[in-house]
Amino acid sequence: MASEYTVHLSKDKKLKKLIEQNGVFTLKKQKNVCTWLCASIMSQQLSAKVADVIYKRFLNLYQGIEPTPEQIIATPPETLRSIGLSNAKVSYVQNVARFTVEQGMDHRKLHKMNDEEVIEYLTQIKGVGRWTVEMLLIFALRRENVFAIDDLGIQNAMIALYKLDRTDKKQFREDMLRVAQKWSPYRSYACMYLWRYKDNAPPLKKT
Numbered sequence: 001m002a003s004e005y006t007v008h009l010s011k012d013k014k015l016k017k018l019i020e021q022n023g024v025f026t027l028k029k030q031k032n033v034c035t036w037l038c039a040s041i042m043s044q045q046l047s048a049k050v051a052d053v054i055y056k057r058f059l060n061l062y063q064g065i066e067p068t069p070e071q072i073i074a075t076p077p078e079t080l081r082s083i084g085l086s087n088a089k090v091s092y093v094q095n096v097a098r099f100t101v102e103q104g105m106d107h108r109k110l111h112k113m114n115d116e117e118v119i120e121y122l123t124q125i126k127g128v129g130r131w132t133v134e135m136l137l138i139f140a141l142r143r144e145n146v147f148a149i150d151d152l153g154i155q156n157a158m159i160a161l162y163k164l165d166r167t168d169k170k171q172f173r174e175d176m177l178r179v180a181q182k183w184s185p186y187r188s189y190a191c192m193y194l195w196r197y198k199d200n201a202p203p204l205k206k207t
Contacts, residue, residue: 057083072097092127
């Protein structure tokens with residue numbers, strides 16, 4: 001069944017084909033932003049399968065229930081390392097929990113901010129980069145117009161579909177933005193179709 005965004009994105013013939021192949025996507029808001037962000041950090045540079053295993057081990061530390069930020073802070077680093085996290089990821093996960101307690105990461109607070117304000121706010125956390133926050137905007141805050149320009153899967157799909165050239169990085173980014181401009185205000189959904197192209201989906205655990 002067509003939706004407002006599929007009608008708009010189908011004006012792009014390349015995307016229209018991907019929409020016909022993959023159907024309609026739905027974005028859902030996640031209330032526990034802290035846990036979502038921790039899970040995202042855990043999943044970085046891992047396959048979806050391995051990320052799922054580690055996230056389940058993480059929940060098992062807390063009787064299978066999503067922990068509070070205070071519980072994460074109180075968990076000894078060696079306990080977090082024992083589930084398969086690197087020293088860096090242990091530090092980053094606890095940084096997220098500490099930031100949540102000290103600064104606030106309530107979804108209602110974040111919903112009052114625009115996309116760039118959320119990115120600026122959360123990238124203050126050591127270990128949280130722009131890409132991670134863009135994924136949070138799409139998959140946890142349900143922002144519909146995020147374009148993850150630095151995502152390798154998005155780049156590869158656009159090179160293949162739109163015959164772009166990444167030799168000149170500045171020109172490549174300009175070309176990507178030019179193509180993506182016509183997808184606005186539904187660029188998040190466009191990204192989802194591009195990820196499905198040759199299965200480039202980022203390995204994220206959606207809590």
